Amino acid sequence: MKISFAEGLAKAIHESLEADARVVLIGSGFMGLNMAARKLLEPSVQKFSDRMLVTPVSELGLCGAAIGAAVCGQRPVVDIGTGSFIFQAFAQIVNEAANIHYMSGGQTSAPVTFYCLAGIRGGGAAQHSHRMQAMLGQVPGLQILAPGSAEDAYHLMKWALLESRNPSVFISHSLLLAETADLAPGAAVPPVGKARIRRPGRDVSIIANSITVPRALAAAEALEREHGVSAELVDLRTIAPLDRETVLQSVAKTGRAVIADECHRSFGVAAEIAATLAEEGLAQLKAPVCRVAVPDVPIPFSPPLETELTVTKEKIVAGALKVLGR
Amino acid sequence: MKISFAEGLAKAIHESLEADARVVLIGSGFMGLNMAARKLLEPSVQKFSDRMLVTPVSELGLCGAAIGAAVCGQRPVVDIGTGSFIFQAFAQIVNEAANIHYMSGGQTSAPVTFYCLAGIRGGGAAQHSHRMQAMLGQVPGLQILAPGSAEDAYHLMKWALLESRNPSVFISHSLLLAETADLAPGAAVPPVGKARIRRPGRDVSIIANSITVPRALAAAEALEREHGVSAELVDLRTIAPLDRETVLQSVAKTGRAVIADECHRSFGVAAEIAATLAEEGLAQLKAPVCRVAVPDVPIPFSPPLETELTVTKEKIVAGALKVLGR
Amino acid sequence: MHAKRVTAMLRMRRFEEQCVELSKAGQLLGHYHVYIGQEATAVSACAALTADDFVFSTWRNHGHLLAKGASPQKMMAEILGRSGGYAGGKSGTLHLAVRELGVPTTSALVGASLPLAIGSALACKRRGSGIALAFFGDAGLEEGAFYEATLLASVWRVPILFVCENNSIPPEQRKRGQYTSSTLPAARLLDVPLALKVPAEAVDGADMDALDECFNRLIGEVRSGGGPRFVEVRCTRWPGNIMTWPELPGGAWQLAWAFGAKPENAQIVDWLASDPLVLYLRKLAAAGALDRSQVEAIDQRARTEMADAVRFALASPYPAPAEAYRHVWA
Amino acid sequence: MHAKRVTAMLRMRRFEEQCVELSKAGQLLGHYHVYIGQEATAVSACAALTADDFVFSTWRNHGHLLAKGASPQKMMAEILGRSGGYAGGKSGTLHLAVRELGVPTTSALVGASLPLAIGSALACKRRGSGIALAFFGDAGLEEGAFYEATLLASVWRVPILFVCENNSIPPEQRKRGQYTSSTLPAARLLDVPLALKVPAEAVDGADMDALDECFNRLIGEVRSGGGPRFVEVRCTRWPGNIMTWPELPGGAWQLAWAFGAKPENAQIVDWLASDPLVLYLRKLAAAGALDRSQVEAIDQRARTEMADAVRFALASPYPAPAEAYRHVWA
Ligand SMILES: Cc1ncc(C[n+]2csc(CCOP(=O)(O)OP(=O)(O)O)c2C)c(N)n1
Numbered sequence A, B: 001m002k003i004s005f006a007e008g009l010a011k012a013i014h015e016s017l018e019a020d021a022r023v024v025l026i027g028s029g030f031m032g033l034n035m036a037a038r039k040l041l042e043p044s045v046q047k048f049s050d051r052m053l054v055t056p057v058s059e060l061g062l063c064g065a066a067i068g069a070a071v072c073g074q075r076p077v078v079d080i081g082t083g084s085f086i087f088q089a090f091a092q093i094v095n096e097a098a099n100i101h102y103m104s105g106g107q108t109s110a111p112v113t114f115y116c117l118a119g120i121r122g123g124g125a126a127q128h129s130h131r132m133q134a135m136l137g138q139v140p141g142l143q144i145l146a147p148g149s150a151e152d153a154y155h156l157m158k159w160a161l162l163e164s165r166n167p168s169v170f171i172s173h174s175l176l177l178a179e180t181a182d183l184a185p186g187a188a189v190p191p192v193g194k195a196r197i198r199r200p201g202r203d204v205s206i207i208a209n210s211i212t213v214p215r216a217l218a219a220a221e222a223l224e225r226e227h228g229v230s231a232e233l234v235d236l237r238t239i240a241p242l243d244r245e246t247v248l249q250s251v252a253k254t255g256r257a258v259i260a261d262e263c264h265r266s267f268g269v270a271a272e273i274a275a276t277l278a279e280e281g282l283a284q285l286k287a288p289v290c291r292v293a294v295p296d297v298p299i300p301f302s303p304p305l306e307t308e309l310t311v312t313k314e315k316i317v318a319g320a321l322k323v324l325g326r
Numbered sequence C, D: 001m002h003a004k005r006v007t008a009m010l011r012m013r014r015f016e017e018q019c020v021e022l023s024k025a026g027q028l029l030g031h032y033h034v035y036i037g038q039e040a041t042a043v044s045a046c047a048a049l050t051a052d053d054f055v056f057s058t059w060r061n062h063g064h065l066l067a068k069g070a071s072p073q074k075m076m077a078e079i080l081g082r083s084g085g086y087a088g089g090k091s092g093t094l095h096l097a098v099r100e101l102g103v104p105t106t107s108a109l110v111g112a113s114l115p116l117a118i119g120s121a122l123a124c125k126r127r128g129s130g131i132a133l134a135f136f137g138d139a140g141l142e143e144g145a146f147y148e149a150t151l152l153a154s155v156w157r158v159p160i161l162f163v164c165e166n167n168s169i170p171p172e173q174r175k176r177g178q179y180t181s182s183t184l185p186a187a188r189l190l191d192v193p194l195a196l197k198v199p200a201e202a203v204d205g206a207d208m209d210a211l212d213e214c215f216n217r218l219i220g221e222v223r224s225g226g227g228p229r230f231v232e233v234r235c236t237r238w239p240g241n242i243m244t245w246p247e248l249p250g251g252a253w254q255l256a257w258a259f260g261a262k263p264e265n266a267q268i269v270d271w272l273a274s275d276p277l278v279l280y281l282r283k284l285a286a287a288g289a290l291d292r293s294q295v296e297a298i299d300q301r302a303r304t305e306m307a308d309a310v311r312f313a314l315a316s317p318y319p320a321p322a323e324a325y326r327h328v329w330a
């Protein structure tokens, strides 16, 4: 069954509402400004209106309430809207949700999901384009889900809503909503925390997450087609837990690593992967690693400026050729 | 002249208030709960009471007001208190202060200083022990000052209050307040953004910031004394700008790197340094780099548990011996 | 004075209509917000300001900037992301700011400009000149940032005027006290600032004379050291603002509508009873202060000016890619 | 019932005195906060709660937990960071929580527990049983988190009682309406929740009977679906809480003070007029409801129990270092 990322989200939300009465929606704008995608949620909005809460523009309060409800037995998902609004709620997410299980000595858990549409989306400018997966990587106790495909949008959302025992930040991306994939019923799904090899290869490993997954896939195909390079694509799927093992195994095989990540270059997801390689995979590295990330610059509105900073297929190809010494 | 870190701060604040009428203090608890250190600020509190604002417990509002005042010609420093309270103000610091210059196309600047006492301080537990230098490293437009010595506490604070043209987060540390150093009048001070070689060495580079600077210095001395190892200590001083060049030069000389950092291990300062080495210093590395950082675990209250997670002299020594293959 | 006000309002309206057209034509990328139906507020409030004052706005800033004297050409170029814009294309519509006109920075986050505005007022108080004025929407009152900013304004007694443009008021309730916006549980929106001892009142945003009286008085009080003031401007949402992306229901606004002609679109017919421009024009005409031909001349100039602004903007090149790396650091 | 209340209050007071002593002796590391002078509030409020209810507290949580029935031994062990504590030493005093008693998590950030409490109340509403009660200090009203939480409570009409323990009220103003705490600019602290349509009132925190009446009524209203309620408990700061680290000015509290003996310390003499325990004991004695010897027996048991708690805690080993890695993930 071919589904889109947006369909995957809508399906996961609907099925979760059906499966567990403790699932509550705090907000319902999961598709952002994408009107077509919004329609996909209509059936849930209709059928489960009593499980959706009216939401003033109070991100801190809403996220805190979601945590409190989770702590007391519900399984809420709160729609933060654009990823950049997560900063309004940082105190609750970073200093409450993440710590509750630990500081209660394991007495209490908070299976809450914070959902947002993060990333460089076209015209979002400096204040609506944040990617926060790396920042949140500094927060032990938070799961960071960053699906790069429709099937993972479905699987990870459903897992977060029905199975997870810990707080999760679900990082969606406006520019992924229309991506499609096969949702094969009964196909094996890697456990949460395990990366996926989206494409096997021999010459170079490309490590990607969220929006960079389809771009890296396109890059890998171009590398094959145009340069005879066999690139392996590792889709991290989750930033916490981070599947270092799969990354190390892939690089052990290829000897070369390009990390494609939409975070800012410094202190980004690419930094953590590169550091892991410097620490645990050094002997396998045949060439310096290459981070293909967003420069350390706020996101400008003007389209050509935004494009200049964006991680594209072309830049990933260039990164791969560089680590291959071509 | 021997001064303590706390004296350096107090001296910088006092001299800045004297030198520039635009310097305003929003809050005045710069020394936290350290009563002795608080006394050092008394003269400023007395003399400049009209330049200190009453502060309700409203971190978001206070930081935002400081930014607004800076934008309109003042040079405010806002005392956030414990570093963990910065999350209350994240929306203003991360999404306003950092972006103002850029998104106005260079029209407006915001020379504001956000001050806090961050870090693992003994008994702070999960909610009062945050180190945020790495998280903030994902925010282009923010300067991150993380002095590890009394003289840098003085120089960086004075620079932030009187000279800086951009917003700065000044990361102080309760456990550094009593550290002393020589403040030689007329001694050359490296420009902001330049690391200091605190101790030259041949066999291994130790890269440190904030509280890990004195601990790494002690480790370097122990390495020399007890193991005949000559360790070079690079004190980063600022996390943004980050002086990658000095790190690369040091590692080019020693071939080995240990990064001592109080952030959580994943996505921490150590990750960015290790990534830089994997990308730009790979050929010089004679051994895998070693991160000596805080495990990805919230900070527990209980003293032995806190100690278990803390970056100590001993762990830095062990890290150095490890990269030396001993 | 009347002609000046009418000119200012018509310029805003024609500017915004150009934005809608550009968006439809695919030239204006991303989300944007227009000020149609709220023009009287910016015109009246900014008329009482001086060059020393600071103004803070939101995503819905076009009218505020025009009222402060910004160039429609540079604004439009900015909105289209061109090098000739005020920020060289970096801000777009969301963060339009003109420092030299007292608009140093524009936040597009709900409530976020309010703490900044308090700091600006603090700077005014410290240097002994000017005041701060913050325009914001009714949803601003749902953010903790609004609350903390109000608290600080009250504790520090800084010279700030909070101008909450409540554009969710149905026509019949525009002049009455009840609060009818989104999700604030207050009986009256004013009750929140009042609880923090910030004097607060409401004014009809469709009544230019009431606005003038109100802003002159409140800005006078703030300027003379009276501390913060809060005003809720009650206006009725223009039907073109109800969709996610602004549209022009019934086409461009027609001057004839102010002089008896009836729009075809029923929503517009209803809304005209709340249109500050129509109400003002009718009042002026009734008083013989400004006749239709004078208004037509003003409108013609406004249309020409805004068409020129669009031409200027479209002719302005996009910035060179290397510009992306400038202005990270001052 | 009287004996039960006196017992509860004395247990809290003797527990806190032990904390001060342990801190002086260097056994209690880090900052901590004691509940002396506010005991009547927790005793009265928690008496009206059931096992289905949830309680949220702050850094000043010892009294609240004891009132909910927590074991002084496990509390003290936790406060000292020992393995026998409720969180195995991980929480310390700041985050003391006992899930099985309805205290699932304790935040030590000003205002931060309030959104959590709203969510808890939402959970109660959804499952159809229980209510949430949030104890917090007067500075909580300075945080945007308080504002947003109150707003949500009002919009969602969830069953929550906000209990603001305003411990900054000078004795002569304890019963009057004026707000005298830190830096909130409101005339009355109540004005803020009232503005958001949350019914609010004040009660004298030194008057056990007034507290009982108030909490019984308000919790009844909340429990029967009346939506949120807010109460400001007005109490006078105990002199030992004025320093950065708590002290025992004039030594441990003496029962004789309730029966005519005069403390040597002048601050304590003044404060006794606001001590809920002294006032309650005098009232009971005057009414012949409880005599001195009965109280002495109660006090003796409380002292013994708390001395035992300290012994238990000191005998409890520190957790093994490997424990640091447990409970990051559920
Ligand atoms: C912190 C934050 N949350 C959410 C948004 C998304 N958002 C943009 S405009 C808007 C509604 C604003 O309504 P109002 O304040 O009444 O202003 P209006 O657009 O009606 O002028 C929202 C929720 C945002 N920009 N910032």
Ligand SMILES: Cc1ncc(C[n+]2csc(CCOP(=O)(O)OP(=O)(O)O)c2C)c(N)n1
Binding pocket: B057, B081, B085, B088, D033, D059, D060, D108, D109, D110, D111, D136, D137, D138, D139, D140, D167
């Ligand atoms: C967000 C945050 N800011 C600041 C602090 C530091 N702090 C701890 S207690 C306190 C004062 C609290 O006063 P109040 O709420 O009246 O409670 P009380 O201690 O008087 O019971 C402050 C400012 C904090 N813990 N959290």
Ligand SMILES: [Mg+2]
Binding pocket: C137, C138, C139, C165, C166, C167, C168
């Ligand atoms: Mg509105």
Ligand SMILES: [Mg+2]
Binding pocket: D137, D138, D139, D165, D166, D167, D168
């Ligand atoms: Mg208090």
